[in-house]
Amino acid sequence: MKYISTRGQAPALNFEQVLLTGLAADGGLYVPEQLPSFSRDEIAAMAALDYPQLALKIISPFVDDCIPAADLKTIIDETYAEFRHNAVAPMVQLAANQWVLELFHGPTLAFKDFALQLLGRLLDYVLERKHQKVVIMGATSGDTGSAAIEGCKRCKNIDIYILHPHNRVSDVQRRQMTTVTGDNIHNLAVEGNFDDCQAMVKASFGDRSFLPADRSLVAVNSINWARIMAQIVYYFYAAVALGAPARPVAFSVPTGNFGDIFAGYLARQMGLPIERLIIATNHNDVLHRVMTTATYGRQPLAHTLSPSMDITVSSNFERLLFDLYDRDGAALADLMRRFDSGDISFSDTAMARARELFSSHRVSDEQTCEQIASTWRDNEYLLDPHSAIGVAAALAAQLPHEVPVITLATAHPAKFPQAIKSAGLDQVVSLPLHLKDLFERPERFAVLPNALSDVQDYMAKSISA
Numbered sequence: 001m002k003y004i005s006t007r008g009q010a011p012a013l014n015f016e017q018v019l020l021t022g023l024a025a026d027g028g029l030y031v032p033e034q035l036p037s038f039s040r041d042e043i044a045a046m047a048a049l050d051y052p053q054l055a056l057k058i059i060s061p062f063v064d065d066c067i068p069a070a071d072l073k074t075i076i077d078e079t080y081a082e083f084r085h086n087a088v089a090p091m092v093q094l095a096a097n098q099w100v101l102e103l104f105h106g107p108t109l110a111f112k113d114f115a116l117q118l119l120g121r122l123l124d125y126v127l128e129r130k131h132q133k134v135v136i137m138g139a140t141s142g143d144t145g146s147a148a149i150e151g152c153k154r155c156k157n158i159d160i161y162i163l164h165p166h167n168r169v170s171d172v173q174r175r176q177m178t179t180v181t182g183d184n185i186h187n188l189a190v191e192g193n194f195d196d197c198q199a200m201v202k203a204s205f206g207d208r209s210f211l212p213a214d215r216s217l218v219a220v221n222s223i224n225w226a227r228i229m230a231q232i233v234y235y236f237y238a239a240v241a242l243g244a245p246a247r248p249v250a251f252s253v254p255t256g257n258f259g260d261i262f263a264g265y266l267a268r269q270m271g272l273p274i275e276r277l278i279i280a281t282n283h284n285d286v287l288h289r290v291m292t293t294a295t296y297g298r299q300p301l302a303h304t305l306s307p308s309m310d311i312t313v314s315s316n317f318e319r320l321l322f323d324l325y326d327r328d329g330a331a332l333a334d335l336m337r338r339f340d341s342g343d344i345s346f347s348d349t350a351m352a353r354a355r356e357l358f359s360s361h362r363v364s365d366e367q368t369c370e371q372i373a374s375t376w377r378d379n380e381y382l383l384d385p386h387s388a389i390g391v392a393a394a395l396a397a398q399l400p401h402e403v404p405v406i407t408l409a410t411a412h413p414a415k416f417p418q419a420i421k422s423a424g425l426d427q428v429v430s431l432p433l434h435l436k437d438l439f440e441r442p443e444r445f446a447v448l449p450n451a452l453s454d455v456q457d458y459m460a461k462s463i464s465a
């Protein structure tokens, strides 16, 4: 299996290379040159598989001969053994044709564990084999940081540095990062905002000279191909559980960077009968504006009750655009270059293709709270604010009654007690058992000035031998 860049100018890579690469050298994102596909019979047979077995089936063709089958099986089995539900991704029914796929039973209670638990293990495996060590650097406003740290905490060949804006992430989110112990884990609280953190990470990828010569820098944000790959699995898992391929299904996906929903698009390209993919956004509605006006443009960031979806551009959207523009790398490079300096519009053909499968819905904070409250009233089921946006969008989509809509529940409600309160529920949402003592555990993080040189000096001094 070869991976190619959406901008057509970077070299093609194999799985191992793409695992260790973030952005392609031409500024594009890597995608498979050709997708594996499954026949209806093969999909029907997936109903007999448990989650790790299905993951192995879906993931194997992407990894190809880069990892021996038995080793890949061990890595996948260990990954999903970390999840605290026997079904790994269980489903809950809210109404006749409304379902919730719970993706929050991993160590940090958000769907990012599905990808980052696997990514950490895959990286450590290939690094061990290459006798190589790397540095992971990332910025987080919440979920990604903790999931990445949990995913890497046992990795001998990785030093991980996660920058978060000091005093600007929730207590639960900060503690999920800073209470993880391990000499290879470094939490840096930067006296700035999230954009400052992200700018430092970007600058460090641009000039890596502050690192020892034998260390490369690896990104674990959602542009990493392996993250998308891991997320394809649960679309198959849920659809097959509800009767696919005989019965088509739809998914509603709380969307930020378009990584999660892009995995759903790939599942469909691989043969899964998905009738519709609903892009559910909060006030930061860049994709809803694309779908309704064919214009892609930045607007100021709004802070909402669903912080993990607070973005101004959706980086993985470029991967879909690549297909919408017939995989023409030169056209994409031109489009994205123009986007750097202002709003762009998409062609009628591209938009028509997008609208065949995707629809979108924007949900305000107020509607988010209403959804949390009404789902509680009707079902005694507590949604986190991100998942509530998904459910609200699923209900608004008004799909034919015979098409079940599966909303991806991307986080556990205990991560966002503030939103639950805003919804007028006094429910004390308790953390799952493995995190019960989160507020008693000692924290470890360094507070650093909002300056690139301080951050890079700190990193250079603390990297493991």
Ligand SMILES: *Cc1c(COP(=O)(O)O)cnc(C)c1O
Pocket: 110, 111, 112, 143, 144, 222, 254, 255, 256, 257, 258, 259, 260, 261, 308, 309, 386, 410, 411
């Ligand atoms: C990251 C995240 C999202 C958005 O996922 P994307 O892949 O960026 O679209 C939604 N909900 C939660 C809880 C998240 O952590």
